[in-house]
Amino acid sequence: MGLWQFLVQNRKEVLELTGEHLWLVGAAMTLAVAIGVPLGILVTRVPRLNKAVLGGANIIQTIPSLALFGFLLPAPWIGERADRLAILALTLYALLPLIRNTSVGIQGVDRTVVEAGRGMGMTDRQLLWRVELPLAMGVIIAGVRVATVISVGVATIAAAIGAGGLGEFIFRGLAMVNNQVILAGAIPASCLALAADMGLGWVEKRLSQW
C-alpha cells in the first residue's frame, strides 16, 4: 500500500490529528505572543532586566522537550490534561525568539525618528504604539515565524504524553516499525511547518518595508 493510499484511507484520522496539532501550536503561539511581546517591550524599557529575562528564556530553550513535558507534569491544573501540558511547554519554547525579536526590533528603530517624535510631544505610550511597534513589526513577525516552525516540530513529541497531534502517527509507526505510518505523521507536519514558514514569511515581508 502506497503512502498516498494510506493517507486517503485514513483521511479522517489524518484530519483529526492535523486539527489537534494546529490547536496545540495555535494556542501555544497565541499565549507566547501574549507573554513574549510584552516581555520584549519591558526589557527595552528596563534594560537591567534584559539579562535575566533573556537568560531565563534561553535556559528553557536548552531543556530537551521530553524532559520539559516531564517537569511540568506535577503542575496543578496544567498536569491534569495532556494538551494543557503540551501547550504550556510549547509556549515556553516559543518565548525566546519572541522576546528577543521584539526587543531587538524596537531597539533597531531609527533613534532620530523616535527622538523627533518625542521632541514633538509624543508620550512614551504613543511612541510605542504608533512608532516603535509598527516599525519593529517585521522583526517581531520574524520571531513569530521562527517560533511557529519550531512549535510545529516540537508538537509532534506531545503525542508521547498523550496530547495528540500528528506525533500519534509517528510514535505508532515507530512502535509498528512501519515507515509509512511514520511518514503519515511526518509529512503533514512538515507541510504545516512549511505553510507557516511561507505564510508568515509573506507577512514579514509586507511589514518589513520601512
Add this chain to the structure above:
Amino acid sequence: MTDNAYAGPAIEFRDVSFQYASGLALLKGLNLSVARGETLVLLGRSGSGKTTALKLINHLLSPTGGQVRVEGVATSQWDVIRLRRSIGYVIQEAGLFPHFTVAKNIALVPSLEKWDEARTTARVAEMLKLVGLDQELAGRYPRELSGGQRQRVGVARALAADPPILLMDEPFGALDPLTRAELQREFAELQRRLRKTVVFVTHDLHEALFLADRVALMEAGELEAVLTPEEFRGSRHPLVSAYRDAFLSERPQE
C-alpha cells in the same frame, strides 16, 4: 502658554551647564536670551554642544546646572508634553516617520491634540502650500520624496500646530548646495511672515549670517560671542575672525 502677560524673553538660558552621567562638561555657564520673534542661530563646529543646547529647550535633556526657561517658566516646571507640543522641532534628515504618509506626518501634533478631521485636513493642505509642496504629495511616503521635499515636510510638520517656538537642528545640512540655498531663501521668507521665535543650529557661516537676527557662536561647550550678522562681519574676536577666514577662502566674493 501665551495667554498670560509674560513679556520677557521667549527662551532664556540662565547659567546652564550640562554633562552626561559618564562624561565631562558639554556645556559650561551658558547665559543666553532669545527674544520673541527672533531668529537666533547657534553657530559652532561639530561637537561644540549646539544640539545639546537645543535639546535643553524642549527638555529632551535637562540641565545639570542652572535653568532653561521657556516663556518665563523653567523647563523642569513645565508639563513636558505641553512644552514640546508648543515647540516645533526640525532635525537633519527630517526624522519623518517612514510608515506615515506625508499628510499623516504633517498632521502629527494636530492628531496628538485630537483636532477633528476637517480641521486637520485643511491644516495639512495649508501647510503643504506654505512650504511650497504640491498637494499631490500628501499621500506619498517619505522614501518617495527627494531630500529637499522631505525637509520641507519636516518644516511643515513642525509648524502644523502653529507653535510659537521653532527649533531647527541643521535642517538643511544634508542637502545639495542648490536645494539648500533654495530652502534657506524660502525659510527666510516664511519667517518674515510668521515671526516665530526660532533657534537654528548650523555650522555653516553663510547660512548663519543669512538667516540670523543674532548669531551665537559656540566653542567647546561655551558661548564665545553673541552678535548681529553686521557685528559679526566687523568683529575682531579671534574666533569670529577665524570663522570668517575659513569661509572667506571658500567663497572669495563675500
